[in-house]
Amino acid sequence: MKLIFRAPLIYGLLILLTACSDSKSVDSTPSDSTPHPQANYVYINAKIHTMDDAQPKAEALAVSDNKIVMVGTTEDAKLYVGPNTEVVDLAGKMVLPGFISGHDHLVAANWTKAGVNLFPAKTKAEYLQLIKEHAEAHPDDEFLYGYGWNYTTYGGRPTAADLDTVAPNHKAILFDFTIHDAWLNSALMTAGGIDKNTKDNQPGFSYWERDAEGYPTGNAIELAWFEAYIESGAWNPKVLVTDSQKVLYDMAASQGWTAVNNVGLVTPNISHEQRNNEEYEFAMDMLHKLEQQKQLKLRTNMHMMYKNGDIVPDGVIAKTLEFKEKYNSDMLRIASIKIHPEANWGTATSLLLEGYKDKPEYKGIRGISAERVDEMIKKANAKGVDVSIHVDGSDTVRATIDTILASRKNNPDERNSLQHFAVVHPDDQKRAGDNKIPVNLTPIWRTDWGNGYQLALDKLGEDRAHNYFQMINKMIESGTTVSISADVPSTPAEEAGALFLLEAAMTGMNPNDPESKPWPNKDGYILSLEEGLKTITVNPAWQIRMEDKIGSLVVGKYADLVVLEKSLFDVKLDEIADVKVMATMVDGKYTYRNGL
Secondary structure, eight states: OOEEEESSTHHHHHHHHHHHOOOOOOOSSOOSSOOOOOOSEEEESOEEEOOOTTSOEESEEEEETTEEEEEEOHHHHGGGOOTTOEEEEOTTOEEEEOEEEEEEOTTTOGGGGOSEEOTTOOSHHHHHHHHHHHHHHOTTOSEEEEEEEOHHHHTSOOOHHHHHHHOTTSEEEEEETTSSOEEEOHHHHHHTTOSTTOOOSBTTTBEEEEOTTSOEEEEEETTTTHHHHHHTTOOOHHHHHHHHHHHHHHHHHHTTEEEEEEOOOOSTTTTOHHHHHHHHHHHHHHHHHHHHTTOOOSEEEEEEEEOOTTSOHHHHHHHHHHHHHHOBSSSEEEEEEEEOOOOOGGGTOSOOSSOBTTBTTOOOOOSSOHHHHHHHHHHHHHTTOEEEEEOOSHHHHHHHHHHHHHHHHHOTTOOOEEESOOBOOHHHHHHHHHTTOOEEEOGGGGSSGGGHHHHHHHHHHHHHHHHTBOOHHHHHHHTSOEEEOOOTTTSOGGGOOHHHHHHHHHHSSOTTOTTOOOOSOGGGTOOOHHHHHHTTTHHHHHHTTOTTTSSSOOTTSBOOEEEESSOGGGSOGGGGGGSOEEEEEETTEEEEESOO
C-alpha cells in the first residue's frame, strides 16, 4: 500500500512507521538531533539499490531541491521532514539511480519512425500487405512513411515497382530496420529528382541500387536518399525536430531514463556542413529554452556529428568548442564529437578483417578514411574534446583502437569510446579491455529481433556470429567500462526502455517475442543483474564525465532516480521488461509519475 503524508502530522506517523520497520540498512547520515535541511520528498520503506559500493542498500532517501540529502533508514528520514515535505511510503518498491542511455538519438530522430511499422512482416507479401493497408487508410496524405523492413526477410532488395503496386497515389519512402537504407516509390523518386543521371554519393558505400541500364531501382543504400527526401518536400525541421524531441523525451521519461548521451543530431543534412550546423543551432536553442523553462526531461550530452570525410576536422572541432562555450550546464551540454566512418555489417558495408560469408572476396568499404578518423581524434583530443566512434566492422574497430591508443599518449585524460562494437575480433575485444577503452553495445541486436541471428549467420558465418558479435559479457569481464542502449532510431523508441534492454542483455532473447530463441553461444550475454544495472547507471555516467554527479544514489549527487513497482531482484529474468516504472525524477522534479 502506498501512503503519502504531509506534515505536521507526519512526525508522529514517521515515528510509528519507524517502530514497525525491521530494516537494518546501513546509513551514511547519522541519527542525531543536528538540524538537517527540510526535504521536498522523503521516501521510506523502500528497497533502494544505490549502485554505490560504500552503501549498496538503504530503505529511505530524502531529496531537497535538486540534490539527494539523505540515504539511510526510515529512522533517519524523520530528521528531514518539514511542513511541506511529501513523504511517500513505498511499501517495498524499488528505487534505483535514474537510467542513463549510453547511445541514442532522441532529439530529432522520431521522423524516421513515422507511418507504417514493418517489423512484424516475415515475407515480401506481408510487407506489401501492411503498406497497402496503410495507404488505403490514409488516402489524403501526400506522403506515405514507414520503417522496419529487412531485405533478407523481404527476399532481396525491394524496388519502386513493387511499392508502386500498393502505394501508387502517395509519395512513399520507407526506411529499413537500421534507418540507413530506404525504399522509395516512383512518385517520391520523381519528386526528389532521382533519375538515371543521379550520381552516387560514394560508389560501393552510399549509392542507389540500379538495373542493367543504370536506372535507380528505388533502393537507396547508406543514406543516399537524404537529398531526395529534402528535395521532395518531406523534410520540415522546425516541425519534425520539435515534435520528435517531445515524443521521444516523453517516452524516455516513462521508461525511467534521466540522461542521454545523444551521439549526434540525426537529420537528412548530417553530411552537409553548413546546413548541419544550422540544424544544430536550431536544436540546441530549442533544448536550451526547455532547460530555462525547467521542462527539459533528460540531461542531454550532445555530440556533433562527423559523417562526411571531405569536411575538414578543424572546422568541426571549432564549432564544437563554440557550442561548448554556449551550452555547458549539467542539464545540457555539447562537448563531444561522433565520427560515423562506415555503415553497418547488416548491409554488408562495414569494413571487416575477413570477407563477408556470402561474398568472401568482399570486405566492405569505409565512408571516412582511417587517416581522416585518426586526424579527427588526435586533433579533437588535443583540444579537450572526447570522440565517440561508430565501429561496426572488425577492421574499423582495429584501426580505431590503434588511433585511440596513439592519441592517449599525448592526451591521457581522453575518454574516447567505441560505439556499437558490433563485429570485433577476439584479439581486439581483449585490447579494448586491457586498455580500458569504454564501449557501448545494443543488446537487442544480439537476439533474433529483426531476424538478427539469421542475418548474422548469413553475413558473418557461425564463428563470427557467436564469438565476434556484440559480446557484452566478454567486455564486462574484461574490466572496461560498458554501457548499453537502444540506438534509437535504429531500434524503435517503444523498444528502447532500459528494462527491455536489460532483459535482452541477460537472456539473449527479444522480450517482445514469446517465441524468441537465444543465440546458441551464450558467452555474449550471460551477466549478473548487478553487472547489467551498471551498464545503465554508473558506467554511462562515467562515459559522459558526470560520475561525480549522477549514476548512483549518494548524498550530494543530483536527485535523478527511478521508482519501480517491485525489486528486479525478486523477478525472473524474462519478467524484467514487464516491471512497471512508477516514477522518474530528474534534478529533483518528476518527469514521469504513474501510480506513485
